[in-house]
Amino acid sequence: MFTLDTSLISNLAGLSPLASEFDLDLLLLKALEKKGLSLEESAKLLAIDGKNNPAQLEKLLQTAGKLKRDIYGNRLVLFAPLYISDYCVNDCEYCGFHCRNQQMKRTRLTQDQVRLETGHIIRMGHKRILLESGEHPENSIDYVCDAIKTIYSTKVGNGEIRRVNVNIAATSIDNYRKLKDIGIGTYQLFQETYHKPTYERLHKGPKADYSRQITAHERAFEAGLDDYGMGVLFGLYDYKFEVLALLSHARYMEETHGVGPHTISVPRFQPAPGVVYSSDFPVSDVEFLKLIAVIRLSLPYTGMIISTRESPEIRKKAFEIGISQTSAASKTSPCGYSGANPLDNGGNIGQTNKQFELSDHRSVDEIVENICSQDMLPSFCTACYRSKRTGETFMKLAKAGNIHYLCHPNAILTFKEFLEDYATEKTKKTGEATITRELERIETDERKQETKIRLKRIEDGERDLFF
Numbered sequence: 292m293f294t295l296d297t298s299l300i301s302n303l304a305g306l307s308p309l310a311s312e313f314d315l316d317l318l319l320l321k322a323l324e325k326k327g328l329s330l331e332e333s334a335k336l337l338a339i340d341g342k343n344n345p346a347q348l349e350k351l352l353q354t355a356g357k358l359k360r361d362i363y364g365n366r367l368v369l370f371a372p373l374y375i376s377d378y379c380v381n382d383c384e385y386c387g388f389h390c391r392n393q394q395m396k397r398t399r400l401t402q403d404q405v406r407l408e409t410g411h412i413i414r415m416g417h418k419r420i421l422l423e424s425g426e427h428p429e430n431s432i433d434y435v436c437d438a439i440k441t442i443y444s445t446k447v448g449n450g451e452i453r454r455v456n457v458n459i460a461a462t463s464i465d466n467y468r469k470l471k472d473i474g475i476g477t478y479q480l481f482q483e484t485y486h487k488p489t490y491e492r493l494h495k496g497p498k499a500d501y502s503r504q505i506t507a508h509e510r511a512f513e514a515g516l517d518d519y520g521m522g523v524l525f526g527l528y529d530y531k532f533e534v535l536a537l538l539s540h541a542r543y544m545e546e547t548h549g550v551g552p553h554t555i556s557v558p559r560f561q562p563a564p565g566v567v568y569s570s571d572f573p574v575s576d577v578e579f580l581k582l583i584a585v586i587r588l589s590l591p592y593t594g595m596i597i598s599t600r601e602s603p604e605i606r607k608k609a610f611e612i613g614i615s616q617t618s619a620a621s622k623t624s625p626c627g628y629s630g631a632n633p634l635d636n637g638g639n640i641g642q643t644n645k646q647f648e649l650s651d652h653r654s655v656d657e658i659v660e661n662i663c664s665q666d667m668l669p670s671f672c673t674a675c676y677r678s679k680r681t682g683e684t685f686m687k688l689a690k691a692g693n694i695h696y697l698c699h700p701n702a703i704l705t706f707k708e709f710l711e712d713y714a715t716e717k718t719k720k721t722g723e724a725t726i727t728r729e730l731e732r733i734e735t736d737e738r739k740q741e742t743k744i745r746l747k748r749i750e751d752g753e754r755d756l757f758f
């Protein structure tokens with residue numbers, strides 16, 4: 292089982308930046324070989340003082356952007372979180388759902404409400420959901436599995452949810468097996484902070500067990516969930532320590548279990564109604580972009596996720612330098628999409644029940660249009676998961692440089708579905724121009740021709756075509 296070498300990580304977090312530009316250039320060149328970096332090398336990059344040495348920071352960001360484009364192309368995968376219950380027995384200082392929060396009226400969605408919320412998410416154009424829930428006896432694994440079944444069975448017009456990723460509390464191997472059997476995509480769990488004294492100070496309840504949290508991915512793996520995501524809540528402790536600990540954990544998983552994390556998420560602390568905690572270790576925008584770039588260069592084949600906690604401006608920059616998946620038009624409370632909370636007279640939901648505040652309030656349509664204008668390609672693809680290209684199989688494809696041949700045309704096809712079914716006229720126009728541009732970027736004529744044929748089939752009414 293993974294144990295963190297705290298003194299090693301603390302020492303590395305205190306390293307000075309590389310003394311010469313030449314050494315920095317050499318290290319960045321090494322990163323472009325796509326073999327990852329040692330913890331010490333990552334620490335040297337984290338030590339760059341972006342405020343006083345913006346030229347070095349820029350070099351780092353540009354290199355991360357290049358690596359991202361080499362591996363992932365210009366695709367950006369979209370999803371929506373779905374909160375099914377804000378009941379929680381834990382008392383996490385930074386979270387609006389903490390059990391001391393008396394001003395909150397708790398909601399646990401019925402299966403009808405899960406269907407209603409899912410319908411709203413489908414009508415926004417999404418094909419992926421990230422299911423979220425507090426930890427509570429009411430939110431049993433069977434309840435979560437029922438909700439997943441409900442989500443998969445909900446159809447609205449041409450739309451449906453094709454992949455449900457799950458972010459629920461650390462649990463047992465038996466419970467993880469149930470998630471595996473029901474057919475989830477990625478199982479996400481964030482350590483929140485790897486710094487044990489801080490972890491123990493900020494948590495009360497079952498989640499306060501640091502060991503239960505830090506070993507959860509291994510239990511999930513043992514249950515067959517080889518597609519897992521990790522993360523840290525930045526702002527709880529020194530960001531350099533957190534990044535290096537996260538990289539150390541990811542490396543341990545790859546070396547011990549043969550598969551590294553499918554995704555790493557980079558949430559930054561945001562205030563929430565009922566939360567008095569304020570960050571002792573705030574992460575500035577410059578530091579935030581730097582840490583995304585360092586993770587990108589250190590773990591080249593791991594997807595990276597950013598949420599709507601961040602502003603449109605920061606998200607735009609983050610898309611360029613490392614992020615491959617993003618939430619869009621999120622609500623962070625149960626019934627947040629439909630507003631149909633019977634406890635709240637259908638009106639005020641989302642005002643007091645948020646897990647945290649959001650900084651990006653744009654619609655999916657607006658976000659999609661902006662992504663296109665950024666010379667990027669919005670994707671609603673779920674093909675790898677449904678073709679069983681997960682875990683080691685996915686990593687082998689990615690490392691051989693072969694995901695472009697599948698993911699790029701699949702992104703075009705799923706984006707076409709979005710344009711046909713959900714886009715405004717303005718976005719449709721921008722989106723069609725994006726598809727024309729992206730077709731030209733398909734590397735082989737054969738794949739280009741087949742993609743064109745499938746685009747026509749989508750125009751004629753077919754859906755769910757993928758390579």
Ligand code: SF4
Pocket residue numbers: 379380381382383386387388389390424425426460498
């Ligand atoms: S972070 Fe999770 S476990 Fe902690 S209070 Fe919030 S919902 Fe509960």
